[in-house]
Amino acid sequence: xxxxxxxxxxxxxxxxxxxxxxLKKRAYLRNRLGASINLLKVCxxxxxxxRLVKVNKRILTNNVNDILNNPKIDxxxxxxxxxxxxxxxxxxxxxxxxxxxTANKALLSIYKKSLFKEAEQNNVELRFEASVAGGVPxxxxxxxxxxxxxxxxIYGIVNGTCNYILSEMTNNGTSFNxxxxxxxxxxxxxxxxxxxxxxxxxxxxxxxxxxxxxxxDVRLKDIYIEGxxxxxxxxxxxxxxxxxxxxxLAIAKKVGRELEVRVHPTLIPKKHPLASVEGNFNAIFxxxxxxxxxLFYGKGAGSVPTASAVVSDxxxxxxxxxGKSSVTLPSIIYDNHVERIKKKDDFYTRYYIHFTxxxxxxVLAKISRILSxxxxxxxxxxxxxxxxEKLVPIVMMTHTxxxxxxxxxxxxxxxxxxxxxxxxxIRLEEGx
Amino acid sequence: xxxxxxxxxxxxxxxxxxxxxxLKKRAYLRNRLGASINLLKVCxxxxxxxRLVKVNKRILTNNVNDILNNPKIDxxxxxxxxxxxxxxxxxxxxxxxxxxxTANKALLSIYKKSLFKEAEQNNVELRFEASVAGGVPxxxxxxxxxxxxxxxxIYGIVNGTCNYILSEMTNNGTSFNxxxxxxxxxxxxxxxxxxxxxxxxxxxxxxxxxxxxxxxDVRLKDIYIEGxxxxxxxxxxxxxxxxxxxxxLAIAKKVGRELEVRVHPTLIPKKHPLASVEGNFNAIFxxxxxxxxxLFYGKGAGSVPTASAVVSDxxxxxxxxxGKSSVTLPSIIYDNHVERIKKKDDFYTRYYIHFTxxxxxxVLAKISRILSxxxxxxxxxxxxxxxxEKLVPIVMMTHTxxxxxxxxxxxxxxxxxxxxxxxxxIRLEEGx
Numbered sequence: 001x002x003x004x005x006x007x008x009x010x011x012x013x014x015x016x017x018x019x020x021x022x023l024k025k026r027a028y029l030r031n032r033l034g035a036s037i038n039l040l041k042v043c044x045x046x047x048x049x050x051r052l053v054k055v056n057k058r059i060l061t062n063n064v065n066d067i068l069n070n071p072k073i074d075x076x077x078x079x080x081x082x083x084x085x086x087x088x089x090x091x092x093x094x095x096x097x098x099x100x101x102t103a104n105k106a107l108l109s110i111y112k113k114s115l116f117k118e119a120e121q122n123n124v125e126l127r128f129e130a131s132v133a134g135g136v137p138x139x140x141x142x143x144x145x146x147x148x149x150x151x152x153x154i155y156g157i158v159n160g161t162c163n164y165i166l167s168e169m170t171n172n173g174t175s176f177n178x179x180x181x182x183x184x185x186x187x188x189x190x191x192x193x194x195x196x197x198x199x200x201x202x203x204x205x206x207x208x209x210x211x212x213x214x215x216x217d218v219r220l221k222d223i224y225i226e227g228x229x230x231x232x233x234x235x236x237x238x239x240x241x242x243x244x245x246x247x248x249l250a251i252a253k254k255v256g257r258e259l260e261v262r263v264h265p266t267l268i269p270k271k272h273p274l275a276s277v278e279g280n281f282n283a284i285f286x287x288x289x290x291x292x293x294x295l296f297y298g299k300g301a302g303s304v305p306t307a308s309a310v311v312s313d314x315x316x317x318x319x320x321x322x323g324k325s326s327v328t329l330p331s332i333i334y335d336n337h338v339e340r341i342k343k344k345d346d347f348y349t350r351y352y353i354h355f356t357x358x359x360x361x362x363v364l365a366k367i368s369r370i371l372s373x374x375x376x377x378x379x380x381x382x383x384x385x386x387x388x389e390k391l392v393p394i395v396m397m398t399h400t401x402x403x404x405x406x407x408x409x410x411x412x413x414x415x416x417x418x419x420x421x422x423x424x425x426i427r428l429e430e431g432x
Numbered sequence: 433x434x435x436x437x438x439x440x441x442x443x444x445x446x447x448x449x450x451x452x453x454x455l456k457k458r459a460y461l462r463n464r465l466g467a468s469i470n471l472l473k474v475c476x477x478x479x480x481x482x483r484l485v486k487v488n489k490r491i492l493t494n495n496v497n498d499i500l501n502n503p504k505i506d507x508x509x510x511x512x513x514x515x516x517x518x519x520x521x522x523x524x525x526x527x528x529x530x531x532x533x534t535a536n537k538a539l540l541s542i543y544k545k546s547l548f549k550e551a552e553q554n555n556v557e558l559r560f561e562a563s564v565a566g567g568v569p570x571x572x573x574x575x576x577x578x579x580x581x582x583x584x585x586i587y588g589i590v591n592g593t594c595n596y597i598l599s600e601m602t603n604n605g606t607s608f609n610x611x612x613x614x615x616x617x618x619x620x621x622x623x624x625x626x627x628x629x630x631x632x633x634x635x636x637x638x639x640x641x642x643x644x645x646x647x648x649d650v651r652l653k654d655i656y657i658e659g660x661x662x663x664x665x666x667x668x669x670x671x672x673x674x675x676x677x678x679x680x681l682a683i684a685k686k687v688g689r690e691l692e693v694r695v696h697p698t699l700i701p702k703k704h705p706l707a708s709v710e711g712n713f714n715a716i717f718x719x720x721x722x723x724x725x726x727l728f729y730g731k732g733a734g735s736v737p738t739a740s741a742v743v744s745d746x747x748x749x750x751x752x753x754x755g756k757s758s759v760t761l762p763s764i765i766y767d768n769h770v771e772r773i774k775k776k777d778d779f780y781t782r783y784y785i786h787f788t789x790x791x792x793x794x795v796l797a798k799i800s801r802i803l804s805x806x807x808x809x810x811x812x813x814x815x816x817x818x819x820x821e822k823l824v825p826i827v828m829m830t831h832t833x834x835x836x837x838x839x840x841x842x843x844x845x846x847x848x849x850x851x852x853x854x855x856x857x858i859r860l861e862e863g864x
Contacts, residue, residue: 021580021722032579129577135723137577144576145561145569147464148453148743273708273729281725290453290740291567291730293713297705298726308722311580323755 003038004318007067009089010079011044011051014103017303018077018310020053033318041067068092075317077310078102087111094118094126101313103130103306109207113217127313132205133158133282135305136298137312142212149288150337151213153253153431158205160280160301161189161196162228162248167278169236170245176231188280198227199263202250210252210261214338218261222341226264230424235354238382238395239267245275246426257339260347267352267428274432345404350428355394356421363418364394374409376401391420400430435470436750439499441521442511443476443483446535449735450509450742452485465750473499500524507749509742510534519543526550526558533745535562535738541639545649557752559745564637565590565714567737568730569744574644581720582769583645585685585863590637592712592733593621593628594660594680599710601668602677608663620712630659631695634682642684642693646770650693654773658696662856667786670814670827671699677707678858690774699784699860706864777836782860787826788853795850796826806841808833823852832862
């Protein structure tokens with residue numbers, strides 16, 4: 001029986017999960033594949049720190065070339081994260097005709113096009129199931145299970161930190177700051193949480209799944225990104241009273257022959273399947289020409305769920321090694337069913353707006369006048385009599401409007417002397 | 433460029449969907465696979481009826497051997513349904529070294545073990561993505577995406593007819609009979625709906641996905657089956673007042689080294705992801721050792737979603753034909769992580785019971801006495817003062833109890849002179 005030899009670069013949290021799975025499930029996986037997965041080398045700069053899994057010392061190395069130049073190794077698994085070193089490692093592994101698996105969404109969001117090309121030129125595979133939604137096999141679903149489908153739109157809850165914070169605010173009335181602290185305490189948020197709460201991590205994942213689904217190279221700079229730091233518990237309770245929840249969504253949506261790609265807090269009807277995605281879970285909701293609506297839901301982070309995705313990539317690659325098959329589905333097929341990425345100014349959505357105004361007559365009239373100037377019509381408005389330092393919240397929902405008109409109108413309204421704070425804007429997706 | 437030649441047997445609703453997809457998406461699929469899918473023959477007894485898709489007359493035949501014995505055909509797609517003829521066709525195709533794709537859950541639920549063996553002996557594949565949850569790629573997820581996972585439990589909403597009826601009853605207060613009529617009018621229920629509403633169709637699918645997930649051959653006769661015909665709008669509103677919805681679930685659950693397999697109406701907390709699965713949608717909720725909880729949701733029936741699943745099987749098989757690969761993951765791996773199927777008497781669940789009793793003092797005391805005799809404790813009870821022909825509903829929820837004790841107790845209670853109708857029992861799953 002042939003062995004498949006694997007080298008892992010990066011013995012951190014995810015690396016530990018993958019190694020643990022490969023060691024503990026050796027027989028289980030051999031039974032499925034008909035071959036053994038052999039962990040030949042593990043590389044890390046730090047070989048001293050204690051890990052949660054015990055590894056034979058002889059396979060440990062701090063020299064990456066022990067893996068990259070090892071003729072026995074079939075599959076290199078890059079789990080160091082970061083951009084530059086990871087990119088060099090992957091390119092070198094591919095050039096050495098090794099299959100590569102990575103969970104590095106930040107790297108792929110920037111360099112996927114050239115990296116996939118490098119893999120293709122060397123006739124090896126570059127797999128990345130773990131890069132989006134952790135253990136949820138969404139990449140496989142998009143590439144294989146739904147291979148016959150043209151995707152119309154995808155809405156992803158792909159950042160567990162944000163979803164945890166918003167769930168806490170929604171279910172327990174917690175403030176943003178307290179929910180963030182709680183998430184940090186529980187290990188769901190980093191000490192420096194900016195990458196998550198400002199939407200960048202979601203954008204990394206969006207760049208990957210949008211490229212796959214729409215056959216166009218979506219780059220990070222193409223994506224409109226807005227995080228959840230402006231959302232207050234007030235907004236959540238206003239939304240609630242109108243039948244909505246607030247989630248941070250990563251959205252890719254075909255409109256005509258253009259693609260909209262954006263990350264922002266979004267109002268979702270409470271009965272929508274995405275509304276029940278709570279805490280640190282991820283979900284991808286999509287709409288395709290054949291299947292219609294579909295949802296994939298599960299743990300999007302954590303060493304064990306992520307290891308589940310990495311191991312499924314190992315098994316897939318192993319099947320093609322053992323079958324000497326060179327026929328795998330390409331990662332991105334540039335087939336022009338989308339022509340270009342839409343500019344933010346051309347988005348059309350509905351808007352929830354939370355103004356903070358002086359409590360005196362005529363304020364609403366002033367606001368409405370400006371909105372109507374820009375052809376933005378109001379669906380409903382709520383002016384609560386709650387006074388706080390003589391300021392009142394005015395909360396409204398618009399009908400569908402163009403982003404450019406909306407942002408001009410908002411700028412003008414926020415400049416009014418009666419408006420006392422920067423207004424909070426949350427988009428509402430008509431398609432959901 | 434090599435062609436992959438396909439023969440379809442059965443030009444009905446699903447057949448039409450598959451043919452339409454293969455013809456319309458020829459270029460799209462070629463672009464993905466690097467080879468053309470060539471529809472070589474379509475066989476049906478009835479070649480006269482008008483279909484929704486136009487097929488070149490030269491490829492039509494009413495002789496199944498034009499496909500089974502055609503040396504050019506690589507993949508045979510069986511879409512005639514039913515047991516005997518379909519089984520013969522599949523066996524003959526496999527013996528002739530043709531890969532086979534089927535959507536026939538009734539057939540697989542009975543003969544999967546021997547059919548998979550036949551495929552293995554002939555070194556060809558027998559694929560069946562469309563047999564469970566239509567277009568939702570759940571078979572692929574279980575076999576490949578979650579290949580490293582051991583499944584603890586699966587809960588499926590896999591019958592759109594039942595789910596549509598229950599959703600109508602829940603959302604609009606419709607009676608069972610009216611909801612069924614409505615479903616029939618909309619084409620979501622057959623004229624003879626027994627197979628669906630009595631739970632058999634769900635059991636067919638359960639036999640398949642439970643076998644796959646637990647590595648044991650689950651046969652139809654192993655499954656405890658109960659349909660939705662006893663559920664009244666009253667039960668739905670009592671459940672609602674306690675925070676639950678009622679869904680027909682197909683359940684496979686490992687308890688110790690035994691497997692429970694059952695289909696029955698089930699109380700689900702309103703906030704559970706399965707609760708938002710409405711109308712004719714399907715969903716599979718699972719719990720595994722690595723991923724934890726996950727949900728897959730989408731259209732479980734209809735010619736186009738089903739065609740999506742069939743085409744994904746065609747592409748997968750084509751990849752292995754083109755790569756001359758013989759390494760595919762086996763369908764069921766009998767690995768003994770489950771030892772046997774549990775008997776119904778040994779189930780442990782909680783029970784919702786709806787008694788219909790004479791309105792006089794002491795009835796509840798009588799009921800409680802019998803329950804306590806069998807060591808069944810009551811979690812809460814509601815005795816509404818609503819009188820109808822002097823009968824009152826007594827509705828209660830028990831704590832976890834053993835099925836054998838429960839059914840004996842219920843028999844005794846239903847025999848009381850104060851109880852006037854057969855009591856309605858709905859199970860509650862603690863794991864959800």
